[in-house]
Amino acid sequence: MVQSLLSASDLLAALEAIVGPRGITADAADMEPWLHDWRGRVFGHALAMVSPATIDEVQALVRLAAAHRLPLVPQGGNSSMVAGATPDDSGTALLLSLRRMRHIRSISAEDNSLVAEAGVILSEVHDAAAAIDRQFPLSLGAKGSATVGGLVSTNAGGVQVLRYGTMRSLTLGLEAVLADGTRFEGLASLRKDNRGFDLKHLLIGAEGTLGIITAATLKLVPRARTRVTAWIGFNDLARTLPLLRHLEAATGEQVTSFEIMPQVALDLVRDHLSVSQMPLTGRHAWHVLTEIESSREDDGIGDAVEAILARALEAGAITDAAIASNETQAAAFWRLRESVPEAERRDGGAAKHDVSVTVADMPRFIEETSAAVMRAFPGTRVLAFGHLGDGNVHFNVRPPEGTDAAKWLDRNMDAVNRFVDDAVIDAGGSLSAEHGIGQLKLAEFARLAEPGRLHWMWAIKRALDPLGIFNPGKLLPPCE
DSSP: OOOOSSOHHHHHHHHHHHHOGGGEEOOHHHHGGGSBOTTSOOBOOOSEEEOOSSHHHHHHHHHHHHHTTOOEEEESSOOOSSOTTOOOTTSOOEEEEOTTOOOEEEEETTTTEEEEETTOBHHHHHHHHHHTTEEOOOOOTTTTTOBHHHHHHTTOOOTTHHHHOOHHHHEEEEEEEOTTSOEEEEOOOOSOOOSSOOHHHHHTTSTTSSOEEEEEEEEOEEOOSEEEEEEEEESOGGGHHHHHHHHHHHHTSOEEEEEEEEHHHHHHHHHHHOOOOOSSSSOOSEEEEEEEEESSTTOSHHHHHHHHHHHHHHHTSOSEEEEOSSHHHHHHHHHHHHTHHHHHHHHTOOBOOEEEOOGGGHHHHHHHHHHHHHHHSTTOEEEEEEEGGGTEEEEEEEOOTTSOHHHHHHHHHHHHHHHHHHHHHHTTOBSOSSSOOTTTTHHHHHHHSOHHHHHHHHHHHHHHOTTOOBSTTSSSOOOO
16 A cells, blocks of 8 residues: 655644544554553554544545545444454554544434444443333443444344344444545435445445444334343253243243353352352353343243243253342343453453354354364363354363463464364354454454455455555455
8 A cells, every 4th residue: 555645744734634633642642542452462553543523524534544545443442352443563554433423313212213423332322222212132241332333343243133133133224434535325214225235234244444334323122121031050051952942932032142151151250250149059061041021011921931941940951040030130140141251361361262153053063162172182171152042152262271371372372263263164154253353363264264255355345445445454364
């Protein structure tokens, strides 16, 4: 990429003329928190961080960047799990923060939709929907920092995908700035629109490589008035999926979440986060946290769930179960589930894999691949947990006990990644279920993706971003 002939000071002056003094900084200390991924693995540099407050300012910034061949790295809450919002080390990029674009432009109970700018935080969307007796049915552990723009750009999933789908299913419309600075105006909340190619679906999940998302129209649903949250113990992972299907059949497919965790996950939470009170007594090989919602008051789903669990316990299909008696207890169940990644991090880290296979194959995949990994890398310990209901599991390989975890991972990370990813592809799955490719999965994506996929992804990239200024070095492996 040919760089600008303007001096750095002239570029900074031109940028400040667009966003004002409040919208730009080139101070290293001010930028430092935003120049590395949130897990502290990838570090970069930037010419400056610019924070536009309006779409007009975004358009002007893109035009300036295009004129002077400046890479633009869009960033929301900087909660990417694959370093998708971190600039490279060259120091030539502009870090484009959307965090000042914080307005909820409109909300409608009649249309069941909400228009939010890219910098609106997910928890703010939840609060706005609740204020009109609706809910936005996507939730994840980073709901207090993840932004709408980032969620759309990564096609985020979370714990309610089983019933409501990913952001692709929940995004009715988009507003974005394209590579020539033009505005894509697609915020209409149309449920049907058959005018050919849908640019919206190219931008969703593109990780900021095709355009800068500035606002999104989000789908709302009726607020849940009945919620049943249950924690269930199993001795056999294979028994979890039949129970899910029984729950779905008995409740009219109202199951929103079905999360699995092995006993070792709870042991880590107990040991490293001082959480002593567990939902069940005793030890169970596997645990499931499930939630069923209804927009109707007292529609009998609580009785149905209790009856199913009682029969399953009598038949030996489950080993124990507890149904939350109130919202406080339900929230405690969810805090326990959401604490697993932090507890694992404190224990020394792991080679992490966000993978998917078909739902029917997931129990077998976990058991067979775990055994294969531990044979290939003696002493390792697999921690597999996550969203069984939609076929997405976080398959993490922990170093052998008694070793220096950081050194072991440095020596073995690439080999472990290849082994697990090969197993995923052999099972017909995906090496990225919900976190994207970013920087950290580029090499494996290049190794395993079918050539046709990469060819056409690059064709689309060149067509929509011919200068290659949008988030370079992310999602798309280098091509010859």
